[in-house]
Amino acid sequence: LFSLTGKTIAITGGGRGLGITLALAVVEAGGNVACLDILSEPSAEEWTSLSALAKKTGRSVTYHRCEVTDETSIESVMDTVARDATARQAPFWGTIACAGIQQQVPALDYPAADFDRILRVNVTGVFNTAKYAARVLRREGRPGSIVLISSMSGNVANRGLSCSAYNSSKAAVQQMCRSVAQEWGQYGIRVNTLSPGYIRTAMTDQLLQENPDVERTWMAGALLGRLGAPEDFKAPAVFLLSEGAAFVHGSDLRVDGGHCA
Ligand code: NAD
Secondary structure (H helix, E strand, C coil), rough: CCCCCCEEEEEEEECHHHHCCCCCHHHCCCCCEEEEEEECCHHHHHHHHHHEEEEEECCCEEEEECCCCHHHHHHHHHHHHHHHHHHCCEEEEEEEEEEEECCCCCHHHHHHHHHHHHHHHHHHHHHHHHHHHHHHHHHCCCEEEEECCCHHCEEECCCCCCCHHHHHHHHHHHHHHHHHHHHHHHEEEEEEEECCECCCCHHHHHHHHHHHHHHHHHHCCCCCCCCEEEHHHHHHHHHHHHHHHHHCCEEEEEEECCCCC
């Protein structure tokens, strides 16, 4: 039901953190994966595990440098991934738009240029990713699945942090999902958001370094007694990509350990 065998998925932000863990999940579910990121190379330890699993299972994993805010960059990488996928007889099936950035600045002092940069990566970058993935699917005349990584911060403001731009961007992704779902459902291209709660990654480590006391606040809302780990999102992401979610479209799947309950 949840197999991705014979399918190729592109994952932005696939160079480290949540993105590279979701790449592992795609391979574990039988798919091929292309990791797209601005990093010159992916995080070494995770890439070694991902490549080893791909080799063992006969899947393909590739890494592509890409800037999601640059339309030329994302269009050309999506086209390359789709061409390779056809050649490997595991056609392009969709994407996880996971690239994102975070910043803490008190709202009264937030420089407009910084606010714009967060929106540019987290909103326009996600839109570009979804748009060029959907264009490939349209051109090839196939259905597919697009997963946009939002956040519980799209529903509630992060407690103890000054993240007005980030929270705004994640709410925008949820409304973007509902909007493009209206347009792309007719082609069988499903679009959903996956909204994680707090996950221990480089992104949250940076926030905790800036503001160590905030972990206590986060734990107060952690009904399962812990923050998330990237592995907690593997099955939810595979579900949304898979045929098991054939009637799930324009939805938000919140995976936050009860934080927003
Ligand atoms: P991370 O910083 O470890 O990974 C983000 C990746 O995106 C990095 O590899 C980075 O190089 C890449 N990236 C950033 N800007 C890019 C650009 N312009 N073009 C291409 N790639 C770019 O962060 P993470 O914690 O793994 O977060 C992944 C996603 O999950 C983000 O969208 C984030 O907002 C979301 N999220 C994270 C948490 C959390 O607690 N960590 C919670 C909810 C949602």
